[in-house]
Amino acid sequence: MILGSKILIADISQTVRVALVNLKEFTAQSGLLSVVRLRAWKLALAGPSVYWYFPIFYALLTGHPRVSPVGLVALLAVLMVSASWGFLLNDLFDREADSKSGRADVIHGHTLKKSTMQLLIISTAIISWIVVFLIGGGYIFKIILAIDYLIATLYSLPPIKLKIRRFWGFLANSLMERPLPILVFLSYMDYYNVYTLLLPILMELSWSVFKHQTADVRQDINAGVTTFAAYLGEVLSNKIVNLFLNPLSVISLLFLTFLGILNIPELRPLLEISFAVTLVGVLLSFFAERKGVMTTYITPTDPPYIMFLNLSYKFMLVPIMAYGVMTLTPTYYLIIVFLLGTLSYHAYAYFKFAKKMLR
Numbered sequence: 001m002i003l004g005s006k007i008l009i010a011d012i013s014q015t016v017r018v019a020l021v022n023l024k025e026f027t028a029q030s031g032l033l034s035v036v037r038l039r040a041w042k043l044a045l046a047g048p049s050v051y052w053y054f055p056i057f058y059a060l061l062t063g064h065p066r067v068s069p070v071g072l073v074a075l076l077a078v079l080m081v082s083a084s085w086g087f088l089l090n091d092l093f094d095r096e097a098d099s100k101s102g103r104a105d106v107i108h109g110h111t112l113k114k115s116t117m118q119l120l121i122i123s124t125a126i127i128s129w130i131v132v133f134l135i136g137g138g139y140i141f142k143i144i145l146a147i148d149y150l151i152a153t154l155y156s157l158p159p160i161k162l163k164i165r166r167f168w169g170f171l172a173n174s175l176m177e178r179p180l181p182i183l184v185f186l187s188y189m190d191y192y193n194v195y196t197l198l199l200p201i202l203m204e205l206s207w208s209v210f211k212h213q214t215a216d217v218r219q220d221i222n223a224g225v226t227t228f229a230a231y232l233g234e235v236l237s238n239k240i241v242n243l244f245l246n247p248l249s250v251i252s253l254l255f256l257t258f259l260g261i262l263n264i265p266e267l268r269p270l271l272e273i274s275f276a277v278t279l280v281g282v283l284l285s286f287f288a289e290r291k292g293v294m295t296t297y298i299t300p301t302d303p304p305y306i307m308f309l310n311l312s313y314k315f316m317l318v319p320i321m322a323y324g325v326m327t328l329t330p331t332y333y334l335i336i337v338f339l340l341g342t343l344s345y346h347a348y349a350y351f352k353f354a355k356k357m358l359r
Contacts, residue, residue, distance in 0.1 A: 035120070039107035040087035044080040046345040047087075048177040050314060051207060052079070053339055054256060055182045055199040057321035059191040060329050062263045067189045071135040073334045075188055078128045079181050080338075082145070085124040086152040086176065090163070092117045093156045094225075125149075141188040148180040163227065170228035173209045195259070205252040206313070211301040214241050241301045250282055250309055257317060267324045274320055278312040281305075298353060314346055 091109045109117050132142060155162045155172045162172040179200035186196050213229035214237040220230045229237040260271045285305035288294040294304040322336050
């Protein structure tokens with residue numbers, strides 16, 4: 001009987017190995033693996049979306065939400081898929097520039113046929129808009145979402161291609177990644193007051209897309225892509241980031257935290273702690289860098305104090321707001337599932353970076 005069990009186990013193991021080999025061959029031949037590895041999916045989960053959560057939670061905790069919890073979660077999924085759509089569109093029309101700058105790789109879709117990329121772009125747009133018309137919520141948020149799609153199209157699509165139109169490309173990118181999606185959420189939630197405009201502005205000022213352009217300025221110049229940062233030049237762009245945008249990021253995030261302290265009394269003690277820890281941590285990191293104690297940069301535009309600011313937002317401020325949603329408006333708990341996925345990815349990315357630095 002023991003011999004028979006061993007033979008059975010060996011047969012099962014062999015069957016599993018054969019199945020895995022066949023699956024690997026199928027995914028390689030079909031291009032499925034290349035589709036899965038596209039950066040568009042990763043960026044949708046962990047890119048701009050991480051900066052949508054604070055405004056959503058703030059509106060839930062300071063307003064009187066009557067929006068469907070399922071509808072809100074569905075809209076979050078839609079905005080993530082829409083973000084993927086924008087990245088796919090950009091990568092499709094940036095193939096030539098990516099080849100010149102050394103980014104002709106799997107994650108940018110260069111192992112896929114153009115027709116496959118086009119199919120992905122069309123299918124993600126169709127899926128998104130089907131869901132949009134199923135979740136209700138009136139027409140205002142649909143108009144804002146349509147404007148977001150239009151700007152994303154003009155940003156990437158020749159001959160207009162705002163991406164290479166210097167200031168206009170910067171403005172378009174600034175609007176479509178954070179302010180417009182945040183406005184989509186707030187209008188869907190019927191959240192209209194002074195914070196409806198203030199929250200999108202502050203979130204963009206906290207992490208301006210110009211910093212991303214500046215981090216990529218050398219690659220863009222080599223590829224002949226005239227972003228606003230490339231037009232201004234590497235030296236001037238870095239001065240704008242270091243002397244203006246990075247300090248402004250600190251002020252904006254602290255002000256957002258202050259708004260929470262002011263308007264969410266149930267979370268006031270926790271938010272006060274967050275405010276103090278962020279302020280002290282940023283100051284210590286700043287002076288430690290000045291003295292040469294801390295010199296690690298994740299990107300060329302993120303000095304240690306900005307790294308601390310990012311960590312503070314993602315792993316202290318947002319979790320505090322999420323705790324408030326779970327305790328004060330528990331019917332919206334499903335949105336926390338998406339947040340856990342986003343923060344898990346960021347935690348893994350920071351872990352890999354730390355592991356690399358310790359080698």
